[in-house]
Amino acid sequence: MLKDAFSATIKYMQIMDENGNIDQQLMPHDLDEKRLVEFYKMMNLARNLDAKALSLQRQGKLATYAPLVGEEATQIGSAMAMGEKDFAVPSFRQHGVYIARGLTLEQFFVYWRGYEEGASIDKKLNMTPVIVPVSTQMPHAAGIAFAKKYMKEDSAVVAYVGDGGTSEGDFYEAINFAGVFKVPLVVIIENNGWAISMPRSEQTAAATLAQKAIAAGIDSIQVDGNDVLAVYKATKDAIKSAKEGKPYVIECLTYRLGMHTTSDDPAKYREDAEVEAWKKRDPILRLGNYLRQKGLWDDSMESSMMDEQLRSIDQALEKAEQFKPNPDSIFENVYSFMSEALEEQMKNADYSNYWQ
Numbered sequence: 001m002l003k004d005a006f007s008a009t010i011k012y013m014q015i016m017d018e019n020g021n022i023d024q025q026l027m028p029h030d031l032d033e034k035r036l037v038e039f040y041k042m043m044n045l046a047r048n049l050d051a052k053a054l055s056l057q058r059q060g061k062l063a064t065y066a067p068l069v070g071e072e073a074t075q076i077g078s079a080m081a082m083g084e085k086d087f088a089v090p091s092f093r094q095h096g097v098y099i100a101r102g103l104t105l106e107q108f109f110v111y112w113r114g115y116e117e118g119a120s121i122d123k124k125l126n127m128t129p130v131i132v133p134v135s136t137q138m139p140h141a142a143g144i145a146f147a148k149k150y151m152k153e154d155s156a157v158v159a160y161v162g163d164g165g166t167s168e169g170d171f172y173e174a175i176n177f178a179g180v181f182k183v184p185l186v187v188i189i190e191n192n193g194w195a196i197s198m199p200r201s202e203q204t205a206a207a208t209l210a211q212k213a214i215a216a217g218i219d220s221i222q223v224d225g226n227d228v229l230a231v232y233k234a235t236k237d238a239i240k241s242a243k244e245g246k247p248y249v250i251e252c253l254t255y256r257l258g259m260h261t262t263s264d265d266p267a268k269y270r271e272d273a274e275v276e277a278w279k280k281r282d283p284i285l286r287l288g289n290y291l292r293q294k295g296l297w298d299d300s301m302e303s304s305m306m307d308e309q310l311r312s313i314d315q316a317l318e319k320a321e322q323f324k325p326n327p328d329s330i331f332e333n334v335y336s337f338m339s340e341a342l343e344e345q346m347k348n349a350d351y352s353n354y355w356q
């Protein structure tokens with residue numbers, strides 16, 4: 001006998017196409033015009049902040065930085081679908097998620113100027129700091145989700161991982177755990193086409209990254225990651241499902257328009273034509289065109305938004321540049337307690353040349 005033991009399909013969702021046409025049946029009912037304008041402004045703020053960070057890094061005023069440009073819809077659409085009590089576990093490129101969830105621009109700059117104080121995130125914001133080791137945030141996210149369930153909190157965990165990150169053991173372990181223990185975990189795969197110089201096509205032979213969830217027995221979907229409406233709806237639905245004991249994986253198809261980090265030069269390994277093709281699918285232009293067609297946006301609103309955002313970015317930077325950490329902090333937060341050896345070192349440390 002030979003019969004099908006199991007079969008599955010992966011659905012793809014897009015709500016707003018590249019010409020601004022909306023699939024009305026899928027349009028989320030809770031999105032009014034005001035909210036769409038908020039999405040647009042937040043996506044722009046993320047891009048403006050990103051451009052500033054890149055320019056500061058080039059002036060030697062910021063540490064190595066991973067730009068988000070092109071990935072705004074994936075980050076803002078998912079972050080805006082979360083409630084205050086939900087918990088975000090970003091990786092290292094999700095600056096849009098941080099600011100959409102309330103991290104101040106000043107703290108963003110403090111962190112990327114190299115001060116760990118920037119990583120000490122207000123507990124009320126419910127999110128972990130930047131995590132650079134690829135995919136190591138995933139078991140943490142599954143563990144936090146387990147705690148949310150155990151404590152019976154009305155909260156889902158939304159974790160972010162790159163296309164490359166889905167090849168790591170940590171990714172599989174996390175989704176396997178989530179499936180077994182039915183924890184409220186939503187995984188956003190931010191598939192931006194590249195893992196440094198490794199294209200998605202060479203990353204895995206799997207046809208979609210969403211289908212990796214099937215092996216863990218959890219539901220998944222692939223969405224147009226440059227369509228903020230599709231990302232929003234998928235995340236909102238997934239959070240609801242996760243809270244009901246059904247974790248979820250969402251693969252967002254987007255594109256890294258910039259370099260991997262400021263220490264990378266993508267011209268060495270990818271064609272300009274590919275980048276140009278994706279620029280035509282710019283998530284901000286797409287929503288902007290729609291808002292203009294609907295009479296919800298115009299040139300004067302655009303220029304006052306830009307002025308306001310650039311001003312607030314400059315003001316935050318000014319404050320962040322004045323930040324002076326307490327040198328003792330290099331000894332703190334290494335362990336949950338201070339060991340005798342560390343205490344001794346702290347006592348004997350000489351900071352007299354620290355600020356020179």
Ligand SMILES: Cc1ncc(C[n+]2csc(CCOP(=O)(O)OP(=O)(O)O)c2C)c(N)n1
Nearest residue numbers: 093132133134162163164165192194195196
């Ligand atoms: C465990 C580990 N291996 C390797 C690296 C070096 N590294 C940093 S980012 C990266 C690629 C990540 O690609 P992806 O998951 O697609 O995320 P993206 O950078 O595209 O946002 C690699 C290999 C690392 N930080 N951690």
Ligand SMILES: [Mg+2]
Nearest residue numbers: 162163194195
């Ligand atoms: Mg990637």
